[in-house]
Amino acid sequence: MNPVLSIITIVYNNVSDIERTICSIIDQDYKNIEYIVIDGNSSDGTKNIIEKYIDKIAKYISEPDNGIYDAMNKGLNLASGDYVLFMNSGDEIFDTTTVSAVFASHPNADIYYGETEMYDENWVSLGQRRHKAPKVFNWKSFKYGMNISHQAIYVKRTLAPQYDLNYKYSADIDWIIKIAKKSTSIVNVNRYVAKYLVGGISKKKHWASLKERYKILKHYYGSLPNLFYHGVIAFNLISYYLRHRKTND
Numbered sequence: 001m002n003p004v005l006s007i008i009t010i011v012y013n014n015v016s017d018i019e020r021t022i023c024s025i026i027d028q029d030y031k032n033i034e035y036i037v038i039d040g041n042s043s044d045g046t047k048n049i050i051e052k053y054i055d056k057i058a059k060y061i062s063e064p065d066n067g068i069y070d071a072m073n074k075g076l077n078l079a080s081g082d083y084v085l086f087m088n089s090g091d092e093i094f095d096t097t098t099v100s101a102v103f104a105s106h107p108n109a110d111i112y113y114g115e116t117e118m119y120d121e122n123w124v125s126l127g128q129r130r131h132k133a134p135k136v137f138n139w140k141s142f143k144y145g146m147n148i149s150h151q152a153i154y155v156k157r158t159l160a161p162q163y164d165l166n167y168k169y170s171a172d173i174d175w176i177i178k179i180a181k182k183s184t185s186i187v188n189v190n191r192y193v194a195k196y197l198v199g200g201i202s203k204k205k206h207w208a209s210l211k212e213r214y215k216i217l218k219h220y221y222g223s224l225p226n227l228f229y230h231g232v233i234a235f236n237l238i239s240y241y242l243r244h245r246k247t248n249d
Contacts, residue, residue, distance in 0.1 A: 006157065103153055113187070115132070
């Protein structure tokens with residue numbers, strides 16, 4: 001029997017992008033989807049767009065929240081599927097056959113994950129993420145950076161905790177590590193599964209996000225190893241930009 005996938009979309013005042021996200025979900029050829037939309041009481045016309053598709057949405061809330069992770073927790077509380085996927089406003093499932101392909105790749109995994117394609121604000125492809133999804137993933141795989149985006153990871157709902165609201169910008173890293181530590185079957189589906197709109201809260205609050213990420217990884221990996229890993233991250237980042245600067249010159 002095909003598992004039920006709860007897909008949760010978080011949105012606040014994003015009238016320009018929400019319809020793309022909704023359509024990428026409701027157009028899936030996989031039919032066992034419970035679609036949940038959590039709106040933060042938008043005032044820009046977003047709610048009008050959502051309500052156009054209300055017959056395709058299983059559960060819908062529009063009310064003020066205490067930030068993105070509070071809204072995501074509301075979605076988790078409403079979810080009743082076997083698996084959970086967050087596809088927030090502005091992002092898309094890669095194509096109409098993606099969910100079917102994910103669940104066809106392996107039966108009953110704890111986590112399924114794949115690759116993400118990046119897009120700019122004009123929805124022009126920027127190609128693959130700088131942090132390519134690893135061939136094999138476990139809870140230690142984030143030591144050199146978050147190499148799986150939350151749009152590209154399907155997790156068993158019974159393994160998914162609430163997001164830690166002590167973190168404002170990087171709680172998704174903590175959330176995925178917690179799930180991975182409890183998982184015994186993690187499957188790389190070896191395909192693109194998501195399209196990601198760059199420029200979210202972690203980009204807008206980049207320095208605060210980096211400090212929070214450092215704190216989270218220190219908690220899981222230890223102080224000295226984390227210092228070393230971040231040295232490697234810094235080296236790789238500098239090398240990446242130098243290579244691309246030469247390419248563009």
